[in-house]
Amino acid sequence: MCGTCNGDAAGAAPPAANSTTGNAAPSASTSNGVHPAQGKPASSPYQFVQDYISNVGRFKIIESTLREGEQFANAFFDLETKIKIAKALDNFGVDYIELTSPVASQASYDDCKAICQLGLKAKILTHVRCNMEDARKAVECGVDGVDLVIGTSSFLREYSHGKSMDMIKSIALEVIAYVKSKGIEVRFSSEDSFRSNLVDILHLYQACDKAGVDRVGVADTVGGATPRMVYDLIRTLRCCVGCDIETHFHDDTGCAVANAHSALEAGATHVDTSVLGIGERNGITPLGALMARMVVTAPDYVKSKYNLKALKSLETLVADAVQVNIPFNNPVTGFCAFTHKAGIHAKAILANPSTYEIIDPHDFGMTRYVSINSRITGWNAVKARIEQLGLGSEFSDDQVKEVTAKIKQMADIRPLAIDDTDSIIRSYHLDLQI
Numbered sequence: 001m002c003g004t005c006n007g008d009a010a011g012a013a014p015p016a017a018n019s020t021t022g023n024a025a026p027s028a029s030t031s032n033g034v035h036p037a038q039g040k041p042a043s044s045p046y047q048f049v050q051d052y053i054s055n056v057g058r059f060k061i062i063e064s065t066l067r068e069g070e071q072f073a074n075a076f077f078d079l080e081t082k083i084k085i086a087k088a089l090d091n092f093g094v095d096y097i098e099l100t101s102p103v104a105s106q107a108s109y110d111d112c113k114a115i116c117q118l119g120l121k122a123k124i125l126t127h128v129r130c131n132m133e134d135a136r137k138a139v140e141c142g143v144d145g146v147d148l149v150i151g152t153s154s155f156l157r158e159y160s161h162g163k164s165m166d167m168i169k170s171i172a173l174e175v176i177a178y179v180k181s182k183g184i185e186v187r188f189s190s191e192d193s194f195r196s197n198l199v200d201i202l203h204l205y206q207a208c209d210k211a212g213v214d215r216v217g218v219a220d221t222v223g224g225a226t227p228r229m230v231y232d233l234i235r236t237l238r239c240c241v242g243c244d245i246e247t248h249f250h251d252d253t254g255c256a257v258a259n260a261h262s263a264l265e266a267g268a269t270h271v272d273t274s275v276l277g278i279g280e281r282n283g284i285t286p287l288g289a290l291m292a293r294m295v296v297t298a299p300d301y302v303k304s305k306y307n308l309k310a311l312k313s314l315e316t317l318v319a320d321a322v323q324v325n326i327p328f329n330n331p332v333t334g335f336c337a338f339t340h341k342a343g344i345h346a347k348a349i350l351a352n353p354s355t356y357e358i359i360d361p362h363d364f365g366m367t368r369y370v371s372i373n374s375r376i377t378g379w380n381a382v383k384a385r386i387e388q389l390g391l392g393s394e395f396s397d398d399q400v401k402e403v404t405a406k407i408k409q410m411a412d413i414r415p416l417a418i419d420d421t422d423s424i425i426r427s428y429h430l431d432l433q434i
């Protein structure tokens with residue numbers, strides 16, 4: 001390892017995750033997201049929104065891998081798997097774990113009861129249709145809270161449950177009163193909120209707020225909302241209700257993380273997530289990607305509250321359970337999330353990782369990797385690798401440049417593995433001895 005640089009690894013296996021050579025995050029910070037991006041130079045004009053209404057530095061996570069995630073095409077969770085996932089989520093530090101409706105099936109009912117009895121730190125919720133029968137079953141299971149949902153867009157009112165807004169309101173108030181009478185939390189969410197009549201849903205949310213609901217929920221059920229639409233709706237809603245605001249974003253148009261961030265800026269208090277984003281169709285805001293976003297926006301809050309180093313094993317557990325791979329471009333845990341390749345990048349990364357990294361991999365127990373196995377490598381990265389191999393004192397800079405040229409020549413012919421580049425370095429070194 002280069003003695004004068006901050007980089008983790010050029011070429012080969014990086015050092016232990018607890019290396020003290022991470023990037024140089026500035027120390028300035030306060031609560032509620034008033035914090036510059038990690039490594040952001042003081043001269044940067046960019047600031048995160050940091051007004052009185054923003055909750056980017058004090059949000060809560062409602063983790064729905066065991067509810068929305070069960071709607072993922074590949075998902076089948078038996079009780080043992082559900083318990084493993086629930087415990088891993090609890091260890092990660094999520095505030096709430098949301099479970100499939102106990103009305104869905106006998107196993108859903110039994111498993112919900114069993115998970116309530118695990119004694120986890122996270123509160124256990126179940127998500128049911130907004131009617132008395134479902135709410136009674138939910139309460140029976142011993143949950144800490146009941147999440148009520150009903151469609152409010154004209155599509156859903158016409159083609160799904162057929163109820164008018166007045167009917168929805170009177171059922172909602174009856175069910176909210178019932179759940180509250182049991183002394184547990186209750187949330188009321190509309191479904192397809194962004195394609196519902198704005199005045200109608202604001203009235204409905206206000207009535208629920210008056211009835212003492214703990215949270216109202218806004219759901220982008222079809223994933224069509226943009227961050228600006230989200231900001232506008234949540235900001236407006238924030239002025240209409242005093243209770244907490246939960247948000248739920250599908251990722252059909254790739255905006256689920258940005259929408260969650262925008263919702264928090266506008267005053268939402270809770271974000272629904274699932275591990276790797278699994279859910280109906282292509283899913284919802286992924287827990288890991290949200291963590292990546294929020295650790296940059298509000299590092300103190302996120303690092304002190306969530307066990308970020310457990311993210312990789314949590315994602316691996318869920319990926320295995322639903323038989324998918326962690327995507328190559330996944331924030332933080334994708335295999336190349338901290339791999340630097342171009343020579344010009346590698347040089348700067350080795351000198352100061354913040355140059356090309358917004359996230360410090362060590363925060364997540366990950367390590368960075370500087371690749372030297374390609375035609376676009378540079379001599380600074382090769383020099384760092386030579387030093388890792390313990391040969392640093394035996395190469396002049398000119399010799400490093402010469403062996404770099406050989407690596408690039410070979411990399412023009414075929415793809416190289418790290419063993420190939422090491423062999424080129426070692427054989428060049430042997431020639432120097434003769």
Ligand SMILES: N[C@@H](CCCC[NH3+])C(=O)O
Pocket residue numbers: 068149189190191192217218219220221222246247248250272
């Ligand atoms: N999966 C449902 C849930 C809505 C409530 C979420 N808190 C939807 O996308 O509409």
Ligand SMILES: [Zn+2]
Pocket residue numbers: 068221248250279280284
């Ligand atoms: Zn959903």
